[in-house]
Amino acid sequence: MGLIVASKNFFFDLLDFVFPNFCILCNKKVLRNLFSICDDCLNSLEMSNQKDIDEFYYHNLASYKLIINFYSKYEFVKEGNFQKIIHQLKYNGKSKIGLLLGQELGKELLKHKWFEEIDLVIPVPIHRFKKLQRGYNQSSLIVKGINSTTKKVFNENAIKRIRNTQTQTHLGLHERMENVKDAFKVVKKDEIFNKKILIVDDVCTTGSTVHEIARTLLDAGAKEISLATLAFVKEKDFSIKV
Ligand SMILES: [Zn+2]
Numbered sequence: 001m002g003l004i005v006a007s008k009n010f011f012f013d014l015l016d017f018v019f020p021n022f023c024i025l026c027n028k029k030v031l032r033n034l035f036s037i038c039d040d041c042l043n044s045l046e047m048s049n050q051k052d053i054d055e056f057y058y059h060n061l062a063s064y065k066l067i068i069n070f071y072s073k074y075e076f077v078k079e080g081n082f083q084k085i086i087h088q089l090k091y092n093g094k095s096k097i098g099l100l101l102g103q104e105l106g107k108e109l110l111k112h113k114w115f116e117e118i119d120l121v122i123p124v125p126i127h128r129f130k131k132l133q134r135g136y137n138q139s140s141l142i143v144k145g146i147n148s149t150t151k152k153v154f155n156e157n158a159i160k161r162i163r164n165t166q167t168q169t170h171l172g173l174h175e176r177m178e179n180v181k182d183a184f185k186v187v188k189k190d191e192i193f194n195k196k197i198l199i200v201d202d203v204c205t206t207g208s209t210v211h212e213i214a215r216t217l218l219d220a221g222a223k224e225i226s227l228a229t230l231a232f233v234k235e236k237d238f239s240i241k242v
Helices: 002-018 039-043 050-064 081-091 096-109 128-134 138-150 173-180 208-219
Strands: 067-076 120-123 159-161 184-186 196-204 224-233
Touching: 050 067, 050 208, 050 224, 067 081, 067 096, 067 196, 067 208, 081 096, 081 138, 081 196, 081 224, 096 138, 096 196, 096 224, 120 138, 138 196, 159 208, 173 208, 184 208, 196 208, 208 224
Parallel strands: 067 224, 120 196, 196 224
Antiparallel strands: 159 184
């Protein structure tokens, strides 16, 4: 056993020596098992505060009366460090970042009373074509990270995206709502029935996508819907690429 551990460590040491691993933000050398981001950079991400979370919830989510709790760990600032990190996750194949940030989000969720009552965690589904293209659903990775720190049950396949919607970057709020209308379908009704569900997404801009998912889940018999995202866009700049 000791020998196996020792040789495994030796293997990783050798790998780090031959192919050094660098932090994706500052380029400092990091060990292979540290998700390619150093502690200093992880701590430099723009943290949210309760006042901004409450304001975002009030302006974007509360009036639809579909999502009853909301938490987000970071604020998405244009050109900020969080944006650089999330683009590595979404557009540059750095999938482990999703697990790491999911773990960080999970630690914060444990501090919220309403989170204790969540029965099931569901990632925002992406269309199978996009999954083929990207290789993974980034929200599923975040959910797995949350599971590793909170042990909350999750299901990646309870709901699926049946329409591959166009990118929402240049659409206004009303167009976004139309764009995602009827884009989702509950596949496993018995698994969501009467459950208090937490939807998980990477970044929340206007909430149009998560509202459509919440509506679809409630129509299929879910009891209550909450939302957790890594970050939210405070500035109402619909052209920001998230
Ligand atoms: Zn760094």
